[in-house]
Amino acid sequence: MGRGTDGRQRCSRLLLGCVLAASVCSATADAGARPQYCRAQEGLPIDGVMYPKKYTGLSMCQQYKECTCCNSTHTASMQHSLQSVFDANDFSAACRSVMALLSCRVCDPEVGTGHRQPICEKTCDSWLRACAEDYFAFTPLSQRLVPCDDRQVVCSPLGTLVDSGRELCMSAGYKVTRSLCFDGHLKHGHGLCDHRSVTEDEPVPTSSLFVAATLVGALMLAIIALPRMRKWLRRRSEYEEEPYLEGRGRRTGGIGSDSTSSLTNARQRRVF
Numbered sequence: 001m002g003r004g005t006d007g008r009q010r011c012s013r014l015l016l017g018c019v020l021a022a023s024v025c026s027a028t029a030d031a032g033a034r035p036q037y038c039r040a041q042e043g044l045p046i047d048g049v050m051y052p053k054k055y056t057g058l059s060m061c062q063q064y065k066e067c068t069c070c071n072s073t074h075t076a077s078m079q080h081s082l083q084s085v086f087d088a089n090d091f092s093a094a095c096r097s098v099m100a101l102l103s104c105r106v107c108d109p110e111v112g113t114g115h116r117q118p119i120c121e122k123t124c125d126s127w128l129r130a131c132a133e134d135y136f137a138f139t140p141l142s143q144r145l146v147p148c149d150d151r152q153v154v155c156s157p158l159g160t161l162v163d164s165g166r167e168l169c170m171s172a173g174y175k176v177t178r179s180l181c182f183d184g185h186l187k188h189g190h191g192l193c194d195h196r197s198v199t200e201d202e203p204v205p206t207s208s209l210f211v212a213a214t215l216v217g218a219l220m221l222a223i224i225a226l227p228r229m230r231k232w233l234r235r236r237s238e239y240e241e242e243p244y245l246e247g248r249g250r251r252t253g254g255i256g257s258d259s260t261s262s263l264t265n266a267r268q269r270r271v272f
Helices: 002-036 072-088 093-107 121-131 165-171 207-251 256-269
Strands: 135-138 145-147
Touching (some): 072 093
């Protein structure tokens, strides 16, 4: 019985190890692939899965047309929002340029995939310098700092509302860091669109779905194989015990027919 139990335990551990290995492989593959996909965020609504691609029909943010998380719908919405603000207030050219740059940040593939979502502190400082004399206001409910437009009642020069670029970005709802952040420069440090030619007509890769299907298949195979393996181990343990039962019959003085009968009865009592 000891050998059979040890065998079953080894079998269970082996199957559990296979399942855990498959889970780790799936998680590793998914972790490697997931950051390559664009993530829905403020200014970048995404339905389903979207991969950074080449888009030639962008109405603005043209600097990202070779590799971007934006499509023509996103940039059209950005352009409409910015133009409404610009028409309502006479912003300086420098301020308009920085605000357009910040609006386009979600089109950067590194920002869109989550690699560089915060804004660099030096970029916030540039924003404050460019718009210090332009009018901004805090929204009544969220108290978020926004460019002044027809909806705002009280507006003031930006330089009188905040003391630093960091305060400006945080008041506008941005996260601020000094590294791994957006500064407006094209980097493509993660090779998001360099490994293959991706265009807007190509389908979304399905590697994650394949890994998930493989994992499910491995689990189903383990569930099917476990009862069969246990049954096989029980049969094997029975045959390993035959010499012991026969020897026990001879040592206790039983005749051959009695020992054979005992062995047969022992087999019949086992439930497979």
